[in-house]
Amino acid sequence: MVVLAGPAGSGRSTFTAVALHELRHGLGEDLGTALLPCDDRTVTDVRRYEQPLYGDAHLLPAALASGSPRPLVHRLSRRTGRRERALTFLLLDTPESWFAGGEPAEGELRSLAGADAIVLLLDPRDLTGAVPRPAGRPGAAGSALVVDRVLDRLRTAGAGSPDRGRIGIPVAVALAKLDLVAPQLPPNSPLHRRRSPGPGFDAADRSAVDTELRALLALWRSDGIDQRLREACADYQLFAFSALGRAPRGDAAPPGGPRPHRVEDPLMWLLYRFGLLDRAGSER
Ligand SMILES: Nc1nc2c(ncn2[C@@H]2O[C@H](COP(=O)(O)OP(=O)(O)OP(=O)(O)O)[C@@H](O)[C@H]2O)c(=O)[nH]1
Ligand SMILES: [Mg+2]
Numbered sequence: 001m002v003v004l005a006g007p008a009g010s011g012r013s014t015f016t017a018v019a020l021h022e023l024r025h026g027l028g029e030d031l032g033t034a035l036l037p038c039d040d041r042t043v044t045d046v047r048r049y050e051q052p053l054y055g056d057a058h059l060l061p062a063a064l065a066s067g068s069p070r071p072l073v074h075r076l077s078r079r080t081g082r083r084e085r086a087l088t089f090l091l092l093d094t095p096e097s098w099f100a101g102g103e104p105a106e107g108e109l110r111s112l113a114g115a116d117a118i119v120l121l122l123d124p125r126d127l128t129g130a131v132p133r134p135a136g137r138p139g140a141a142g143s144a145l146v147v148d149r150v151l152d153r154l155r156t157a158g159a160g161s162p163d164r165g166r167i168g169i170p171v172a173v174a175l176a177k178l179d180l181v182a183p184q185l186p187p188n189s190p191l192h193r194r195r196s197p198g199p200g201f202d203a204a205d206r207s208a209v210d211t212e213l214r215a216l217l218a219l220w221r222s223d224g225i226d227q228r229l230r231e232a233c234a235d236y237q238l239f240a241f242s243a244l245g246r247a248p249r250g251d252a253a254p255p256g257g258p259r260p261h262r263v264e265d266p267l268m269w270l271l272y273r274f275g276l277l278d279r280a281g282s283e284r
Pocket of ligand 1: 007
């Protein structure tokens, strides 16, 4: 079970919609995976995520994952030669109240405790120096606070087996809405690159992106976040993606629908970690 964490409006629901769409279409084809919903609820829920963005050209409503959210449950399988590998893949989008402070509800703690991996989203507008910040947004101190709050919540829930007090499960920390930052990145930044086609996990690209993001956090004077992550997580890496591909206007999805960039990266890392994918060049 992959739990999406992150502050309100960081892009969790949009990531859910677009990542699953990619996995069901082009990406899944390229990886040779099949994604099958395990129950009728998942079929209905996936439609609630897809229809606005891909059918109605609308952004997702804020309260899509309200109340006691239920994970989307799929069987994700991959056949290579005679061998089939399969996972039961649960993706849990979370309501904004979960990481907003206050006392956690019991269901929330139970869900966090049951996570096998976390994808923690951050909005670049919360990082000083990354992009000009709209009035009223908290800035770096705010984003460090948000990261602290999320990490505290995960630790309180005992997410994963704690490793010397740190969160033991893989944590993918992702800068969502990369389209807002991309114009100011140097032309040779690995963040501009697209995934090389093929079913393998590209470890060299992964490491280049992780290194680039650590450098960017330092440049933006947000490296306190990296330090907090180091203290709190035994196993984390940095990611950046744009689920929509470009900034939306008002409530409308960008014309032509989402054109994601690197949205698959956190999933590819986790699928590699959970044995569904091999390293590029060593596919069996
Ligand atoms: N520029 C840009 N904006 C995005 C992207 N994805 C989401 N957004 C914006 O961020 C807003 C919030 O996205 P959601 O996916 O609803 O975020 P959330 O974390 O689920 O938000 P809550 O559930 O309301 O806490 C959207 O309405 C968009 O305006 C992206 O890839 N690029
Ligand atoms: Mg949401």
